[in-house]
Amino acid sequence: MIPFLRNTWRGLTSMRTALILLFLLALAALPGALLPQRTLNANKVADYIAEHGWWGRLLDQLQFYNVYASVWFSAIYLLLMISLVGCLLPRTFEYVKALRTKPVITPRNLSRMPHHSESTVDKSADEVVAQATKALSGWRKVEREEENGARTISAERGYLRETGNLVFHFAMLGLIIALAVGKLYGYEGQVIVKADGSQEFCNAGVLPYDSFQPGLLVDGTGGSPFCMKVKSFDVNFLDSGQPDLYRANLEYQSGADLQTGKWESYGLEVNSPLRTEGDRIYLLGHGYAPVFTVTYPNGQKRTMDTQWRPTNQTTLLSEGATKFDPPGITNAEERRTKQIAVTGLLAPTARLHGSLLDSSFPDLRDPMVAVDVLRGDLGIDNGRGQSIFTVDQNLVDDGRLKKVARENLKPGGEITLDDGTVVRFDGVKRWVYLQVSHDPAQVWVLVFAIAIITGIGASLIIKRRRLWVRVVPAADGRTVVEVGGLARTDQAGYGEEFERLSGAVTGGKN
Template identity: 40%
Template sequence: MSADKPTGADLNPRELGRWLWRQLTSMRTALILLLMLALAAVPGSVIPQEGVDSLKTSRWQADHPTLTPVYEKLSLFSVYDSPWFSAIYILLMVSLVGCIIPRTFVYLRAIRTPPPIAPRNLTRLPDHASYDSDASVEEVLQRAREVLKGRGYRLRPAENGSDYVSAERGYLREVGNLVFHLSVVVVLVGFALGSLFGFRGGAVIAQGSTFANTISQYDDFEPGSLFSADQMDPFVFSFDSFDVEWQRTNRGVLARAFDAGLTYTDEPGAEEQFYDLRVNHPLSIGDTDVFLIGHGYAPVITVTDGDGNEVYSGPTPFLPQDQSFLSFGVVKSPDAQPGQIGLEGLLYPTFELVEGNPLTIYPDDLNPLLSLSVYTGDLGLDVPTSQSVYVLDKANATQVLDNEGKPLRLDLSIGETATLPDGLGTVTFDSVQPWTRIQFSQTPGKEIALVGVVLALIGMCGSLFIRPRRVWVRARAGSHQDGSVTMVEVAALDRSGGGGDVAPVLEEIVDELRSAPPRVEEKQ
């Protein structure tokens, strides 16, 4: 009677730990974790991420108030920094390391193992040939060693009294497999170093503005857990010019290309340098990479309060809502008297009334119009909690009405000034400046990750193109009607599992073996 199969409850803690370790470090588990990591990264490419584009994230959150709290609890706005993504990441690294290291030692032992002895009957192998030679057994075997060694085969050391030659090639294919798996670890280590010691940040910068690389200048900043502010490069740049090329497509008018002209110094007192910042052409200053990832319009708005004091002035970035660059924005004047002033509305880059409906017919700022609603009262700016610059808190504010008791709407072209009722002040639309969304990052492990990618390509090529083969040549003394002859048997075996082109290789080896001694008779 067979014993019952032991269950997990029958294992002591040490045995259970060893069983769990074997499960974790199996190749099957590593592949499952790799698939889980790929699936876990999907939300990061679909849902806007705080560390990549905080503006797009805030707009998404404003458009989806019901889903936002759920996504925040699941860390879906910062997927790559979430605990569950990190857990998969760490388990994958442990699994790969635990899988690769034992295989490396096994392979090191295997690579020192000579090719196996010849099978008893070579003619039973799928690819074989035989012929008769008038050369001696020793001459045939010596010729076989020379031919196979010249073709890159590794030979089994000759043994006294043996009548065969055993050879093997393509044993470096397993090295390709190991290099590929090792490269995955290298890539993961590179990404981990970048996440721990690097940072990502972004800022919206209007034309004519200056940016100094300090944390206070960033609109959003995501440092690694081991990042230090001392790592920040002390550069300063000014946004001097902006050019955009528009192109008509079947989806409308799109920006075919855009670039920002920068003047920068990589450290205080250094000579000024110029750079044309374009998409996919980042500027590298020290260890920091500067990327151009978006653009829009910032109307220059001036607000005066009821006492005639200028309480707001400057370019205000408005966020594009669609491909026509119809843009939404907010202006907040907390110091206005007798009450705070808030403006909320749209910028039409090329305004036109079409059948009585206001539209922007072209994304370029050819005929800009600013359409704003006005609020006064408590805008929630005196509380310690932070507030998005693109959201106007209207809970305790009052919308300003016109003389007919309807909500006041200011429609301003460039250079126009509107006077607010009840002595609240004035609003002037001075001009339009382009703004750019610039992303900054330090990724200390990117060189290591690049090395890992190169290793992966090398390992993959080795796994795909190196074919492991074994060849055996056996020579035996025999008889013939004309005298003594040597019977030669040759067999080849492909070990790649795909069949391969063994027959032509075998034919070439046989031809070389027979080229030195004269042929007597070939057996079918």
């Protein structure tokens, strides 16, 4: 049993295993990029499963819609960390030991080295040794004396190659740990904010968000304190309909400004997030919210500007449902018969095919809505959550919610229902889709990423090589100089360096 465990540990902590696990981790992350993830968009996951049938259900059972929290991804992640630690610690000890060890003694037969030269010079042994020492400046070297009176110099260079290798692998380990810390203590939340300054968003828990993805150790109560509101939204479209500018003009408070009431301004763009209190606010998208006013027979009015979602990202044709609860009715049963929903399509630049509405351009040039007005029970009193973009189709099928009107409206257009209720389309507002991200380890991720590039660059550029010099006094008063060289790693060009060094040692005579 013990030999089996020992061999298993040796195999797990080998560098080959670490590289294989690193490749498997990259391979395992691919489904997270190619498939919808439940933590980001549960509705898209449900649509994908419904569209692909048994294959979609199988992927769900295998946790492919929650890749980064899956058992198999976590297992690869953990094994990679163990492997890296297990193989790096012994290598580090060996490297420290090698740094403290003197270069190896000069081989007896230098002519067997891959690079070799021998010459006789008209200089004393002391002069040759001094010349060789100067030529090998910057090399780790040691001078020795052999039994026959010959003097040798052993020199080695390129130790930083292994330093770069270790820096690369330790930085890789640090990057993995930093990413894990970010998943444990970070969070992401998405929120839609109206772009007219009327809606203030404060990072005060989970409730203000439309969707929220906390880290494993985050309960949503310790978010960074800040508030913001979108004063306006600037967008410019090319003639083709492609946008070339998105900018949300924010005002925000954080830190001491929350006490003083001071607001700071910031132009939020797609690739220019706002960074405050350790959080980052990104601009993800935008859309439109039609404004409807319902005037009830008793003269009371309700105005709503619920956001509608784009169904066509090119023309921003949008769909949605704006829901109204009648005022002044305390009887629950009666109220459930008089709730109103205005559903349909919004075209920022209207194009009609007969009575069918479409949009020809994404900007607000000629807005129009094609709406159905539904009256009855919207299901908003039953305590269950529902989408703000749609009505519950089951209520329509049961006859509890009935269509009472259908019309195409331009701003200012009205529909009068059979009971005297008037529904007016007032106009369109803009909204922006923002994401708040918190990652306490993001600075360390950057540091380790830079260290990875630096380390791998050093390990690729720097080459290990050795050089030996043997100086033997000749009988005629001259000196025999023998130089041998060995590249510890494959390196094109070491021959040129060896020729230069051997020439410098012998004074240019070979």
